[in-house]
Amino acid sequence: xxxxxxxxxxxxxxxxxxxxxxxxxxxxxxxxxxxxxxxxxxxxxxxxxxxxxxxxxxxxxxxxxxxxxxxxxxxxxxxxxxxxxxxxxxxxxxxxxxxxxxxxxxxxxxxxxxxxxxxxxxxxxxxxxxxxxxxxxxxxxxxxxxxxxxxxxxxxxxxxxxxxxxxxxxxxxxxxxxxxxxxxxxxxxxxxxxxxxxxxxxxxxxxxxxxxxxxxxxxxxxxxxxxxxxxxxxxxxxxxxxxxxxxxxxxxxxxxxxxxxxxxxxxxxxxxxxxxxxxxxxxxxxxxxxxxxxxxxxxxxxxxxxxxxxxxxxxxxxxxxxxxxxxxxxxxxxxxxxxxxxxxxxxxxxxxxxxxxxxxxxxxxxxxxxxxxxxxxxxxxxxxxxxxxxxxxxxxxxxxxxxxxxxxxxxxxxxxxxxxxxxxxxxxxxxxxxxxxxxxxxxxxxxxxxxxxxxxxxxxxxxxxxxxxxxxxxxxxxxxxxxxxxxxxxxxxxxxxxxxxxxxxxxxxxxxxxxxxxx
Amino acid sequence: xxxxxxxxxxxxxxxxxxxxxxxxxxxxxxxxxxxxxxxxxxxxxxxxxxxxxxxxxxxxxxxxxxxxxxxxxxxxxxxxxxxxxxxxxxxxxxxxxxxxxxxxxxxxxxxxxxxxxxxxxxxxxxxxxxxxxxxxxxxxxxxxxxxxxxxxxxxxxxxxxxxxxxxxxxxxxxxxxxxxxxxxxxxxxxxxxxxxxxxxxxxxxxxxxxxxxxxxxxxxxxxxxxxxxxxxxxxxxxxxxxxxxxxxxxxxx
Numbered sequence: 001x002x003x004x005x006x007x008x009x010x011x012x013x014x015x016x017x018x019x020x021x022x023x024x025x026x027x028x029x030x031x032x033x034x035x036x037x038x039x040x041x042x043x044x045x046x047x048x049x050x051x052x053x054x055x056x057x058x059x060x061x062x063x064x065x066x067x068x069x070x071x072x073x074x075x076x077x078x079x080x081x082x083x084x085x086x087x088x089x090x091x092x093x094x095x096x097x098x099x100x101x102x103x104x105x106x107x108x109x110x111x112x113x114x115x116x117x118x119x120x121x122x123x124x125x126x127x128x129x130x131x132x133x134x135x136x137x138x139x140x141x142x143x144x145x146x147x148x149x150x151x152x153x154x155x156x157x158x159x160x161x162x163x164x165x166x167x168x169x170x171x172x173x174x175x176x177x178x179x180x181x182x183x184x185x186x187x188x189x190x191x192x193x194x195x196x197x198x199x200x201x202x203x204x205x206x207x208x209x210x211x212x213x214x215x216x217x218x219x220x221x222x223x224x225x226x227x228x229x230x231x232x233x234x235x236x237x238x239x240x241x242x243x244x245x246x247x248x249x250x251x252x253x254x255x256x257x258x259x260x261x262x263x264x265x266x267x268x269x270x271x272x273x274x275x276x277x278x279x280x281x282x283x284x285x286x287x288x289x290x291x292x293x294x295x296x297x298x299x300x301x302x303x304x305x306x307x308x309x310x311x312x313x314x315x316x317x318x319x320x321x322x323x324x325x326x327x328x329x330x331x332x333x334x335x336x337x338x339x340x341x342x343x344x345x346x347x348x349x350x351x352x353x354x355x356x357x358x359x360x361x362x363x364x365x366x367x368x369x370x371x372x373x374x375x376x377x378x379x380x381x382x383x384x385x386x387x388x389x390x391x392x393x394x395x396x397x398x399x400x401x402x403x404x405x406x407x408x409x410x411x412x413x414x415x416x417x418x419x420x421x422x423x424x425x426x427x428x429x430x431x432x433x434x435x436x437x438x439x440x441x442x443x444x445x446x447x448x449x450x451x452x453x454x455x456x457x458x459x460x461x462x463x464x465x466x467x468x469x470x471x472x473x474x475x476x477x478x479x480x481x482x483x484x485x486x487x488x489x490x491x492x493x494x495x496x497x498x499x500x501x502x503x504x505x506x507x508x509x510x511x512x513x514x515x516x517x518x519x
Numbered sequence: 520x521x522x523x524x525x526x527x528x529x530x531x532x533x534x535x536x537x538x539x540x541x542x543x544x545x546x547x548x549x550x551x552x553x554x555x556x557x558x559x560x561x562x563x564x565x566x567x568x569x570x571x572x573x574x575x576x577x578x579x580x581x582x583x584x585x586x587x588x589x590x591x592x593x594x595x596x597x598x599x600x601x602x603x604x605x606x607x608x609x610x611x612x613x614x615x616x617x618x619x620x621x622x623x624x625x626x627x628x629x630x631x632x633x634x635x636x637x638x639x640x641x642x643x644x645x646x647x648x649x650x651x652x653x654x655x656x657x658x659x660x661x662x663x664x665x666x667x668x669x670x671x672x673x674x675x676x677x678x679x680x681x682x683x684x685x686x687x688x689x690x691x692x693x694x695x696x697x698x699x700x701x702x703x704x705x706x707x708x709x710x711x712x713x714x715x716x717x718x719x720x721x722x723x724x725x726x727x728x729x730x731x732x733x734x735x736x737x738x739x740x741x742x743x744x745x746x747x748x749x750x751x752x753x754x755x756x757x758x759x760x761x762x763x764x765x766x767x768x769x770x771x772x
Contacts, residue, residue: 020534286622290611297610297651354606357572358667361600362623364571364592509574 007105011112018448018517028430028450035453036114043122050129057201059224060208062130066147066220067211069119073151074158103249110152120148126223136226139234146237147219153241157248215240279378283368287375295383300351300434304344309387312337316395327404328475330395331482334408335415335471337391339463341384342419346459347452348376348427350434354516360508370501373424377493380420388412410482411474415467417489421496422462428504430455433517448517466492523548523583523675523706524569530577531564538564540730541578546708546723548583548674551701553717553738554710556727557755562710563603563679565727570600570677582675596624599668601661603679603710609653613644613663616652620667631670638666643692658689665693669700676700678709682716694720714748728755 019026047065050058092102110116127140211217215237222230222237279285295301316333349356363369389409396405432451470488473481504511522545529542539561546552556562567573569580571587571594579586585593608616614635621631639648642662647655652663661681668676676697682690697720701707711717717724717738724741726734733754734741742750 281622281628283623283625285628286619289622290608290615290619293615294608294610352608355608357600357602358608358620359623360572361570361598362595362620364595509572512572 003101003104004108007108008112011109015113028448028452028454030450032450032453033114036118037121040118040121043118044125044128047122047125047130048128050126055132055224057204058130059221060204062126062220062224063208063211063217064204065126066123066216067214069123069147070151070154070214070216073119073155099249099253102252103245106156106252107149107152107245110156111148116148116152119151120144123148126220130220130224131226132224133226136223136230139226139230140223143219143222143230143234143237146234146241147216149241150215150219150237150244153245153248157244157251160248160251284371284375284378287372288379291376291379292382294351295379298351301344305341305383305387308337308340308344309391311340312391313394316391316398326399327401327407327477327479330392330399330401330404331408331411331471331475333395334388334392334412335467338384338388338412338415339419339460339467341380341387342416342423342463343456343459344423345376345380345420346423346426347431347434347455348373348423349431349511350427350515352515353434356512356515360512363505363508366501366505368501369504370497373427373497373500377420377424377497381416384416385413388416404479407474407479407482411471411485414470414482414485414487414489415463417486418466418492419459419463421489421492421494422459422466424493424496424500425503426455426459426462428500428507428511430458431511431514433515451514521548521584522546522581523550524581524708526565526569526578526580528578529565529568529575529580531561531568531573531575537730539568539575542727542730542732544569544725544732545735546706546725548706549701549704550706550723551697551721552706552708552723552725553721554708554725554727555712555714555717555751556710557712560727560755561730562727566677566679566708566710567602570598570602571595572600572602596671597674599671599673599676601664601668601676601678601681603683607652607660607664607667610651612649612651613655613659614639614648616663617667617670621670624671626671634670635666638670641692641696642666643689657684658686661685662689662693665696669696673705675706675708678707680711681709682711682713714746714751718742718747726751726754 015029019029047062050061053061092105097105123144127137127144131137131140208217212221218233219237222233225233279288295305312333315336316330352359359372363372392405392409392412393402395408396402430451432448432455470481470485474485524544524546526542526544529539529544531537531539542561542565544554544565554562554566564573568575569582569587571591574588579588581587582594583597585597587594608619611619617635617638618628618631621634622628626634639645642665644659644662644666647659652660655663661684665678665681668678681693685693697707721738723736724734724738724747725732726741734750738747741747745753
């Protein structure tokens with residue numbers, strides 16, 4: 001128990017230590033606390049409202065919800081931008097900790113934080129919603145705690161197990177792509193539903209019938225049923241928790257002592273890019289030159305691009321089946337893709353991270369910074385412009401309305417321009433560290449999760465607001481307005497670059513500090 | 520003699536802790552200067568503030584007579600920097616890194632390529648030139664970092680712990696290049712706590728302790744007949760000889 005308290009305290013200290021002295025990080029933290037409390041409260045409310053549903057449907061929904069929590073905890077840390085990374089186990093490797101102490105300690109530090117609290121809160125809602133008698137409530141309390149523990153250890157197991165493979169540079173690249181495949185698999189049910197195969201009620205029944213025999217499903221069933229069966233089910237869940245925890249610790253122990261897989265240093269081709277040949281020699285060409293190579297070689301870029309394309313593609317495929325050839329769907333989806341791709345540059349300096357000083361010792365004027373952004377935007381456009389055209393065509397094809405593709409393409413290019421413009425501004429206003437280490441999926445350095453959340457949300461919302469005046473009329477049917485989208489987007493990019501240049505020149509030392517946090 | 524670098528009351532605090540408490544650093548042009556001091560003396564912080572990477576809380580810094588914070592364009596064109604521990608653009612190859620750096624500073628591509636080739640040769644990096652920097656060893660990193668800092672022919676070069684973690688062969692290459700550089704009238708300022716190295720290379724030394732400059736001048740003056748190591752220990756006040764306390768250390772149970 002003392003180990004538990006010690007590590008929980010350590011985590012709290014890490015969180016508060018990271019907040020010291022930086023106002024925007026405090027704001028970001030408060031923001032994420034509020035978001036977590038809101039979502040936790042909403043979860044509690046929704047779960048307790050199950051009381052109003054028919055008992056069998058309530059039980060089925062509870063089972064699905066519990067399973068969703070477990071799956072969510074296993075997958076979201078892989079992609080999320082807002083979750084703190086827990087205490088790095090590698091830092092504890094040299095302490096003489098017994099495996100049991102290590103397990104308890106890391107478990108404690110995983111359980112400490114706002115998102116775990118929100119999960120616990122939401123799960124606790126089922127104590128109101130599911131039980132049909134006192135025995136259910138009594139069994140429910142340990143059931144909720146066990147389900148919560150299962151979420152935590154499952155999440156740790158997945159990240160630790162993948163971390164091992166992520167140690168080598170090549171493994172990291174491969175796994176990043178594999179994870180997207182995993183996401184696709186979980187999107188499948190969604191695709192099926194949206195394609196209109198089977199009705200929701202039957203689907204829920206089928207899903208619950210299968211999930212009921214998984215540990216989280218059994219926990220949910222135990223809360224609903226109560227009685228002796230429930231106790232048996234709880235025992236199974238407890239065994240599952242211990243088993244997963246044991247696997248996790250085994251993986252962890254192995255990960256800590258396995259030497260880094262050596263990556264053979266491969267030579268790269270000496271080549272000039274297309275844009276590089278067209279642009280006049282100078283700093284702008286230099287930035288494009290570097291950025292194009294980074295888009296190709298940095299796994300973080302590749303993951304970002306792939307995620308945007310896959311998500312948009314999946315949406316296009318599933319929504320079009322439902323919408324049945326609505327041009328608005330084609331345009332809306334393509335624009336969403338444009339916003340997502342553009343949002344990757346909403347923390348442009350974060351990707352540079354600890355190498356940003358190389359630019360900082362060169363850039364002395366507003367114009368230098370403006371040119372830097374222009375170069376990054378040009379490089380990104382080189383990939384994004386044809387890609388968005390393809391997406392628009394694909395969306396049009398799925399929807400059986402290729403005519404809408406043209407309007408979608410033009411509007412999406414405009415939205416992309418707007419996203420670049422707002423991204424440039426957030427890059428200098430809300431920069432944060434993007435760690436490049438074992439877990440390639442961590443979005444922000446410890447303590448900066450809130451800042452990252454604020455940054456990406458801010459960029460997204462600003463993009464959405466600025467895009468409305470041109471996207472909305474186009475979606476409502478005034479397709480010819482899409483001709484205006486591109487010049488509007490280009491103008492937004494230029495204005496964004498100008499503002500970012502002004503702010504960036506004044507804030508360079510602060511930006512440098514924000515993107516080089518230890519991670 | 521004009522000063523390549525001069526600071527007045529440079530001051531920086533991190534929260535309650537004062538890292539640099541009014542530093543008046545002066546380094547004459549054309550000198551090979553060492554900035555020495557124990558860990559935590561404020562060397563890195565001082566260098567970061569002079570190179571424009573960290574905003575000072577007070578005081579001023581000048582490079583070649585230009586104020587670092589009021590005239591950054593002039594200053595940044597004149598300096599080359601190699602910070603400690605910070606990373607390079609890892610996903611570029613060594614050659615690409617040099618070319619990127621040169622062109623970013625507005626040097627024509629053909630000229631950059633020529634200079635990069637020579638630097639790679641001098642630094643003995645030709646074989647690794649097309650490998651990604653992420654796969655470089657510590658010594659190779661320091662060498663490619665130094666090459667990038669020299670590429671635009673700066674008049675003042677700032678190096679933070681350039682020899683830390685570098686093998687003797689690479690260290691020798693580094694010192695040879697730096698010697699040639701200062702012989703041409705340019706200035707090198709580097710921080711270190713290896714006294715032997717400073718004594719061997721430098722003609723000017725500034726000693727920092729607890730955020731202050733405690734001695735500064737031509738190396739012979741600062742040494743005053745002692746070895747630099749002894750002079751340094753005298754200046755920063757050697758804290759005991761480690762014999763009091765610690766009676767348990769080395770005792771067999």
